[in-house]
Amino acid sequence: MDPIKIYKEQQYSIKDRLKAVILLHQGVVKNIHFMLKDQEKKEIYWIKALNILAQLIVSTDTVRGGDAAQAIYYLYEYLYHRLASKKEEASEEVIQFLKQLTETLEQNRRKRK
Numbered sequence: 264m265d266p267i268k269i270y271k272e273q274q275y276s277i278k279d280r281l282k283a284v285i286l287l288h289q290g291v292v293k294n295i296h297f298m299l300k301d302q303e304k305k306e307i308y309w310i311k312a313l314n315i316l317a318q319l320i321v322s323t324d325t326v327r328g329g330d331a332a333q334a335i336y337y338l339y340e341y342l343y344h345r346l347a348s349k350k351e352e353a354s355e356e357v358i359q360f361l362k363q364l365t366e367t368l369e370q371n372r373r374k375r376k
Contacts, residue, residue, distance in 0.1 A: 284368060287318065288319075288362075290312075291316055294315070295308070296358075313346055317343065320340055
């Protein structure tokens with residue numbers, strides 16, 4: 264098989280995975296914003312945000328990803344537990360962490376174009 268073709272396929276695959284993770288981060292942030300604004304449906308949005316974070320935790324490949332993946336795994340766990348505390352300042356902290364991480368992933372994704 265052509266090594267250049269394999270390389271290009273892997274690059275697209277990585278870009279697609281980065282885009283999926285970025286969308287999941289945005290989903291958590293969106294649900295937290297809704298949670299903070301809509302007191303009637305607060306619990307629903309809280310559960311949705313926690314479920315997305317749980318999915319990020321279980322889908323982080325710490326074996327293939329090495330130290331970086333391990334660090335992200337622990338970050339997701341930390342964010343999950345902070346959000347689970349149901350404290351407003353914890354929710355704001357989760358938003359800030361995810362926005363920073365999303366920005367970093369976006370930069371990485373742009374470099375791969």
